[in-house]
Amino acid sequence: MNKFRIGFGYDVHQLKEGHEFWLGGIKLEHEKGAFGHSDADVLIHVICDALLGAANLRDIGHHFSDQDPKFKGIDSKILLAEVMVLLREAGYEVGNLDTTICLQLPKINPHIPTMKKCLSEVMNVSENEISIKATTTEKLGFVGRQEGVSAYCSALIYSV
Numbered sequence: 001m002n003k004f005r006i007g008f009g010y011d012v013h014q015l016k017e018g019h020e021f022w023l024g025g026i027k028l029e030h031e032k033g034a035f036g037h038s039d040a041d042v043l044i045h046v047i048c049d050a051l052l053g054a055a056n057l058r059d060i061g062h063h064f065s066d067q068d069p070k071f072k073g074i075d076s077k078i079l080l081a082e083v084m085v086l087l088r089e090a091g092y093e094v095g096n097l098d099t100t101i102c103l104q105l106p107k108i109n110p111h112i113p114t115m116k117k118c119l120s121e122v123m124n125v126s127e128n129e130i131s132i133k134a135t136t137t138e139k140l141g142f143v144g145r146q147e148g149v150s151a152y153c154s155a156l157i158y159s160v
């Protein structure tokens with residue numbers, strides 16, 4: 001019988017002028033971009049954390065340290081692909097993911113189909129199993145002030 005496990009991820013990155021804005025594996029055109037040790041793709045980071053957590057494999061920083069120059073500016077799609085290797089080596093497959101991006105601007109809805117296609121290809125998981133949603137915080141807090149972007153992910157995995 002398949003064993004089902006759930007996982008959860010949460011992450012925040014600062015938004016700053018003069019940085020690229022990578023989100024869900026694609027580059028958005030915006031006056032500010034996300035800042036981090038990697039490309040700061042907060043959506044991919046929460047997916048990694050939710051999958052690692054579900055498999056009890058620690059977290060993204062444990063596998064890809066923000067102190068390691070090897071990961072400086074790295075494309076987070078590479079990290080997600082590596083997480084999928086770890087997950088499958090541990091004997092699991094992805095059931096489904098449900099994510100929420102908290103971002104005041106820009107609007108994410110027009111980009112969701114492209115993000116889903118991109119993540120589906122990186123993970124080798126059907127687009128139907130990848131849900132991406134977005135919300136503002138009604139101009140409240142660091143998201144509302146456009147100082148940062150946060151995201152959440154719930155993941156279901158099952159043993160194969």
Ligand SMILES: Nc1ccn([C@@H]2O[C@H](COP(=O)(O)O)[C@@H](O)[C@H]2O)c(=O)n1
Pocket residue numbers: 102103104105106107108109110134135136137138
């Ligand atoms: N960056 C965002 C934020 C929100 N959306 C979409 O707009 C809807 C309304 O947002 P509220 O914060 O007022 O609830 C939301 O449900 C999303 O569909 C978006 O595309 N990009």
Ligand SMILES: C[C@@]1(CO)OP(=O)(O)OP(=O)(O)OC[C@H]1O
Pocket residue numbers: 011035036037038039040041045060061062064065066071072073074
């Ligand atoms: C991805 C890593 C590694 O480059 O760096 P950041 O882009 O800073 O991301 P974060 O989610 O803060 O932590 C994970 C890090 O290990």
